[in-house]
Amino acid sequence: MSKLNALHNDCYFDLRYNGVKFKNYVGVFQVDDLTIEILPKIDSQEKDKKLWHDVLISMLKVTKKLNVQKVGNANVSKQNLHLLDIYFDWFLDEVEKLIHLGLIKQYNRETGNVKALKGKLEFAGHLRKNLIHKERFYTTHQVYNKDHLIHQILGYALAIIENFSKGSSIYSRCKSVQLDFPEVKQVSIDHRTFSRLKLNRKTSAYKTALEIARFIILQYAPNIKHGQESMIALLFDMNSLWEEFILNRIKYSARKSEDHIEVYGQRSKRFWQNVTIRPDIVVRKNEKITIIDTKWKNIGSSKPSTQDLRQMFVYNEYWDSSESILLYPTPDQSNAPNFSSYKNIEHSCGIGKLNIINDGKLNLEVGNEIIDWIKDR
Structure with missing residues (x-):
């Protein structure tokens, strides 16, 4: 685990004496026959393991990082089915097809x-290998068969x-x-291998299988071993996943809204020399612009950091926005943003707390709540 963490700049967790403190990554990793699943949580209730397992799978489904329909809802509902198994099942479905x-x-x-x-x-090569065997020729020639790069990638993922599924x-x-x-x-495969792939009409059916194979292969760490143990990790940055989920839900609600609402994600503007700034979400209703910055943490009754407030101030200035929202998840009832104006400045920043759980599952209607917040202002 220490070597895996070091390979990724210690971003996954902190190792402590007889313990591990996980950071903002969620997912699953497996060392030999030991599987550890890291779930997103914003409360401290141990009884909610299955709830947050389902929330993670639903978020991955909404953000297109996982196609649960390919696996089947019956399999996904099993509590002992790990995220790794779901991806393996999905890949096998694609290869069988x-x-x-x-x-x-x-x-x-x-x-x-x-x-x-x-x-x-x-x-x-001919002189070196066939000095005795005069009846043979050492040549380079073309063959037409199934042993090509696409199948070599799929074969590597199957291996x-x-x-990991024994x-x-x-x-x-x-x-x-x-x-x-x-x-x-058997060939050596890394990220450069996938950049060489060019799909055409004949190979377009392989697109999904290759995307899953890429995810499995690039997360596999065969060089990190202790004895005969190898490791695979499928981990996601929860801050990015939260941002993509909220962006997806706001866009979905905006399309259904009768008001003309435009929603953009990760739009850049030059800030200083070659440095750019990018708010998470920009919502435009008529001439009014609202900036939303998502933060995956339970802020409770605490105040946002000074750095976050300064960041929102800059976003308001550069996008000519009258207001911005720092959006946090909460285990309690949702709270509409409580806006406070910057001193002697026309624009303001609000703290929004959003409960993403409804009837024991992920609330897919949170986009409507956010749109209502903006319309009521």
């Missing part, structure tokens, strides 16, 4: 000894799932998929 449709073949270059001269003769139902399903999957060469 590709096998059913028919896996594509591609031309690729192959270098080696053949019994007939074809392609380009590699003289140096990771096989390694002893579960996913393991037997993975082995079954591997039997129907063609044998491909």
Whole structure:
């Protein structure tokens, strides 16, 4: 765990004596057969583990980081099903669909000894390898088969799932998929490998499978080992997830609203030289602009930090906004923003507290509440 954290600039957690203090990342990571799930929480009630497990899955679904329909709601509702299992199930679904449709073949270059001269003769290799075997030719030639980069990526992801799902139902399903999957060469895969992929009309069906494979492979840490143990981590920055969720819900509510409301996310303006500033969400209703900055923490009765207030002041100035909102989650009833004006300045900043739980599940109508806050001003 220490090596994994160091590899990512110690952003996941702090290691303490006989303990771990997690930071603002949520998700799951597995070391050998030990699986640790980190859930988002804004209260201290231990009894709400399943609630926050479901909240995390729902947030990932809304922000398109997870397609729960591909896995099936019956599987997602199981309390003992980890986020890692959901991604594995989703990937296996996609690969099974590709096998059913028919896996594509591609031309690729192959270098080696053949019994007939074809392609380009590699003289140096031919002299080195075939000094005795005069009947062979060492050539580089094109072959048309299923052993190409796309299938090598999918095969690598299947091998990771096989390694991390032993002893579960996913393991037997993975082995079954591997039997129907063609044998491909084992290659080294990193983020540069995915940048070389160019999908076309023929390979467009592979898009979703490759996106999940990218997520699984790049989070796999085969170089971090203790003995024979390897590690995989699927972790999300909760601040970013909270921001994307709120942006998605406000956009959804704005589209249904009869008022003309425009919603933008992460719009940049130059601040100083090449430095830019970007508020999380900008809402425009007619000529009125409201800036929203999301913070995933239970602020309670505390005041926002001076740095946050200064940040909102700058946003108001640069976007000609009359008001801005610091938006926090709360385990209690939602509270509309309580605005306070900056001294001798026309614009103001409010603290909004939003309860995202309704009837024991994630409240998908929070966008309506925020739109109502803005319309009532």
